[in-house]
Amino acid sequence: xxxxxxxxxxxxxxxxxxxxxxxxxxxxxxxxxxxxxxxxxxxxxxxxxxxxxxxxxxxxxxxxxxxxxxxxxxxxxxxxxxxxxxxxxxxxxxxxxxxxxxxxxxxxxxxxxxxxxxxxxxxxxxxxxxxxxxxxxxxxxxxxxxxxxxxxxxxxxxxxxxxxxxxxxxxxxxxxxxxxxxxxxxxxxxxxxxxxxxxxxxxxxxxxxxxxxxxxxxxxxxxxxxxxxxxxxxxxxxxxxxxxxxxxxxxxxxxxxxxxxxxxxxxxxxxxxxxxxxxxxxxxxxxxxxxxxxxxxxxxxxxxxxxxxxxxxxxxxxxxxxxxxxxxxxxxxxxxxxxxxxxxxxxxxxxxxxxxxxxxxxxxxxxxxxxxxxxxxxxxxxxx
Amino acid sequence: xxxxxxxxxxxxxxxxxxxxxxxxxxxxxxxxxxxxxxxxxxxxxxxxxxxxxxxxxxxxxxxxxxxxxxxxxxxxxxxxxxxxxxxxxxxxxxxxxxxxxxxxxxxxxxxxxxxxxxxxxxxxxxxxxxxxxxxxxxxxxxxxxxxxxxxxxxxxxxxxxxxxxxxxxxxxxxxxxxxxxxxxxxxxxxxxxxxxxxxxxxxxxxxxxxxxxxxxxxxxxxxxxxxxxxxxxxxxx
Numbered sequence: 040x041x042x043x044x045x046x047x048x049x050x051x052x053x054x055x056x057x058x059x060x061x062x063x064x065x066x067x068x069x070x071x072x073x074x075x076x077x078x079x080x081x082x083x084x085x086x087x088x089x090x091x092x093x094x095x096x097x098x099x100x101x102x103x104x105x106x107x108x109x110x111x112x113x114x115x116x117x118x119x120x121x122x123x124x125x126x127x128x129x130x131x132x133x134x135x136x137x138x139x140x141x142x143x144x145x146x147x148x149x150x151x152x153x154x155x156x157x158x159x160x161x162x163x164x165x166x167x168x169x170x171x172x173x174x175x176x177x178x179x180x181x182x183x184x185x186x187x188x189x190x191x192x193x194x195x196x197x198x199x200x201x202x203x204x205x206x207x208x209x210x211x212x213x214x215x216x217x218x219x220x221x222x223x224x225x226x227x228x229x230x231x232x233x234x235x236x237x238x239x240x241x242x243x244x245x246x247x248x249x250x251x252x253x254x255x256x257x258x259x260x261x262x263x264x265x266x267x268x269x270x271x272x273x274x275x276x277x278x279x280x281x282x283x284x285x286x287x288x289x290x291x292x293x294x295x296x297x298x299x300x301x302x303x304x305x306x307x308x309x310x311x312x313x314x315x316x317x318x319x320x321x322x323x324x325x326x327x328x329x330x331x332x333x334x335x336x337x338x339x340x341x342x343x344x345x346x347x348x349x350x351x352x353x354x355x356x357x358x359x360x361x362x363x364x365x366x367x368x369x370x371x372x373x374x375x376x377x378x379x380x381x382x383x384x385x386x387x388x389x390x391x392x393x394x395x396x397x398x399x400x401x402x403x404x405x406x407x408x409x410x411x412x413x414x415x416x417x418x419x420x421x422x423x
Numbered sequence: 424x425x426x427x428x429x430x431x432x433x434x435x436x437x438x439x440x441x442x443x444x445x446x447x448x449x450x451x452x453x454x455x456x457x458x459x460x461x462x463x464x465x466x467x468x469x470x471x472x473x474x475x476x477x478x479x480x481x482x483x484x485x486x487x488x489x490x491x492x493x494x495x496x497x498x499x500x501x502x503x504x505x506x507x508x509x510x511x512x513x514x515x516x517x518x519x520x521x522x523x524x525x526x527x528x529x530x531x532x533x534x535x536x537x538x539x540x541x542x543x544x545x546x547x548x549x550x551x552x553x554x555x556x557x558x559x560x561x562x563x564x565x566x567x568x569x570x571x572x573x574x575x576x577x578x579x580x581x582x583x584x585x586x587x588x589x590x591x592x593x594x595x596x597x598x599x600x601x602x603x604x605x606x607x608x609x610x611x612x613x614x615x616x617x618x619x620x621x622x623x624x625x626x627x628x629x630x631x632x633x634x635x636x637x638x639x640x641x642x643x644x645x646x647x648x649x650x651x652x653x654x655x656x657x658x659x660x
Contacts (some may be wrong), residue, residue, distance in 0.1 A: 238496060242525055243450045249550025250456055265638035272637065273645040275550050283525070294503060294534065295526055297496055 062188065064136030065195025088227040124408055130195075140191070144183040144400040216397060223394040227290070228337060239281060245278040284308065293334045298324050302359060305345070313349050319361040322369055326421065327361070333419075336395040337361065337370055340403070343417040344372035352376020352413050363421065370417040378407030392417075442565045443466040445482065445491040446524070447507065449474040450497045457492075460554050467558055474498075476507045485511060490519035491567035492546075495561065505532050512539050519564035521546055527572065544570035573604050584650040591625040594618060595647045598640070 118278045130136065207286050256267035288308065291301035299319055306315030341359050348354040354376030361370050389405075392415070396403040401419040408414040439522040444467050451474060458472045460586045470484045476497050478484070491511050493504035502510070508520035519542040522528060528545035535543060544564040546557070587595065590611065595605040608618045629643045 193493070235496075235499065238525060239450070239498070243453060246525075246548055246550055247450075247452050247456060250453075250552060253550050253552070265636055266641040268634075269637045269641040269645060271550050271650070272634065272642065276428070276649070279525075279527075279547075281551070292526060295505065295532055297527070297532060297534075368566070 061192050061196060063195075064133055065191055065198070097400045108157045131199065140187055141184060144180060144187055148180050148183055194333050216394075219390060220398050223339075223391060223398065227339075230290040234286045234292075237286050237289070238292075242278055242282050242286070245274055245282070249274040249278065251307065291338065293328070293331060293338075298328050298334050298337060301334075302341060305338070306359070308356060309349065313345065313354060314356045316356070316358040318358065322362060323361045323363050326363070326368060333399050335398040336401070339395050340370065340415070340417055341372055341390050343392050344374075344413075347388050347415075348372075348374040348376050348413060352378065352394040354412060366421055368419045368421050370419075373408055373410075374412045374414075375410065378411050378413050379405055439466070441466055442486060442489040442562050443468050443470045443484070443516075444561060445470060445479055445485065445488045445511075446472040447474070447476060447479045447491065447497065447504065448472075448494040450494070450502070455550060459574070460552070461558075464554065464558050466562060467590060476502045476504075480510055480514075485514050485518070490521060490561050492521045492523055492561060495522055495524040505534050506542065509539065511536065518542075519561070519567065521561060521564050521570075523548055541569065542567040544568070545572055547571070547572040570638070584647060584648050586628050587625055588621075591621050591628075593652075594621050595625050595629075595643070596651075598622065599644045599647055599651075637647055 131139070247323070252271050256264045256271065259267060285306050287301075291304065293301055296304065299317065302317050302319070306313075306317055309315055315359050328335055343358055345359075348357045352374055354374035357372060357374040359370075359372050361368070363369075391401060395401075396417055399419060401417045403414065403415065403417040405415045444461065445456065446454070446461065446469060448457065452487045454472055454474060458469060461467050461469050470488060471479065471482050473482075474497075479491070480531045491508065495504040495509055497503055497507070504522055504524075508522065508618055511518055511520065523546050525548050527547050542564055544560055546560055565572060566617055584592065590613075593611060597610060602610070604615055604618055604622075611618065613621075625647075626643045627641055629646045630639060632641055633642060
């Protein structure tokens with residue numbers, strides 16, 4: 040039956056692969072941790088059992104404390120050293136892994152022999168690593184090896200599954216961030232396009248119509264001329280103020296008005312509802328203006344922060360600062376509103392700020408300042 | 424506002440040679456209109472009118488041109504008027520540059536190097552174009568003077584419609600709808616004299632300073648429209 044043979048072969052191969060995978064070397068982290076935890080357990084048991092054997096009702100507190108704190112401290116230091124020098128706890132090779140396993144098992148057995156006497160052992164409830172037959176230490180040694188091996192293998196198996204889940208979650212998060220940035224880029228491109236159309240077509244057309252009407256007004260009777268000039272004034276107001284504000288709000292013409300001009304216009308649009316103080320260091324401005332995306336990022340982040348100041352913080356005053364500071368560039372927006380309350384839910388504004396900061400490799404925070412208002416801060420590394 | 428001078432102009436020395444002007448504007452309608460206006464002036468010799476920055480840069484007459492009138496936004500894919508101005512200065516260090524912009528530019532853009540900012544003016548595009556003034560700015564800039572257009576479109580934060588009485592507001596709504604005074608008086612059940620007084624007071628509130636040559640009633644109606652958006656101006660209300 041070749042089919043059955045093939046099936047058996049496949050099943051055997053699968054089981055073999057599973058066993059190999061299960062007992063393969065795992066990161067040293069569990070192996071290092073397990074003897075330490077056992078050491079902790081055995082020490083405590085020793086203390087308790089010694090006290091019981093001596094007829095004392097309770098073990099001395101100081102010894103119990105030491106028996107807990109000392110191994111815990113050793114474990115913490117071991118992990119810190121491992122984190123510092125081994126990094127992501129990479130698994131060692133097969134020989135190294137099993138050599139360490141055997142060595143730690145020997146250590147456990149040695150500790151066991153040195154710490155527990157027969158009389159204490161007979162009272163012990165900690166049976167897992169108890170060497171019942173002291174005259175046969177080899178059997179006890181094998182038991183410890185097997186127990187450690189199973190323990191680390193199980194831990195490693197679960198760690199790998201967890202690690203895979205974390206990697207999937209991180210990949211999903213990265214994908215969401217990338218989509219968020221693409222949406223922001225698309226939004227900015229659309230704004231730029233609409234602003235350009237309004238500027239090049241609508242605003243220019245209104246200008247030409249106004250000029251034509253003005254020419255007619257100059258040749259018309261006084262009464263008609265006066266009416267036409269009044270109409271031209273209003274056309275100019277719509278073109279030069281209303282439409283200009285719309286275009287500027289959609290996408291400021293940064294190469295022409297500069298970052299300072301764009302932010303000043305943004306602040307001025309709030310009128311009496313929010314007094315905005317723009318304080319930009321010229322060196323910082325020059326650095327930002329050299330990169331259009333960075334310029335857009337600063338503008339959009341400030342725009343969101345000011346919107347939040349008015350909509351959520353009910354602020355009357357806001358200050359925008361851009362400063363170079365020890366190899367970083369710091370943008371801060373502080374207001375005198377009600378600050379970031381516990382019930383403040385991150386919304387679209389937060390997502391936009393997050394996307395722009397991420398797009399320009401900046402890090403941002405928001406908090407309630409000492410004065411009680413909201414404070415948004417973005418830092419970019421400049422290297423100079 | 425005109426300030427500074429870097430060299431004595433031919434104009435001021437009494438020699439009235441027309442200023443040779445390069446004009447770059449990517450909107451063909453505006454370019455045609457402006458070309459017609461400038462060509463009609465004896466003080467101006469329009470040596471090139473084009474919509475392309477590249478054509479302007481390749482133009483052989485750049486070296487002998489006195490001044491360039493440049494639109495700032497020259498269309499997608501093209502260098503803008505500021506970059507073009509800098510490039511023209513590279514070719515002809517004495518050429519004056521006038522930026523003709525939809526944006527009010529009270530200050531020269533920071534992209535213009537400080538060493539080049541003499542003879543570099545800004546002019547805000549405006550339907551109330553005074554050709555005489557435009558010519559003067561061009562000639563002054565050609566002579567090295569600097570002209571900056573003040574921001575001329577400001578909106579008062581005050582809402583004059585809110586200061587109208589209910590009857591004045593009703594009367595203005597009917598004027599805006601094209602009704603004559605007699606019909607409005609009948610509608611509001613008041614005498615025409617009382618209506619005239621109401622409208623007169625409303626006009627003073629809506630148009631405190633009437634610019635010269637404008638029609639008061641038309642201006643008042645337009646200001647009323649501007650501020651009454653979203654406000655209930657139903658005369659029956």
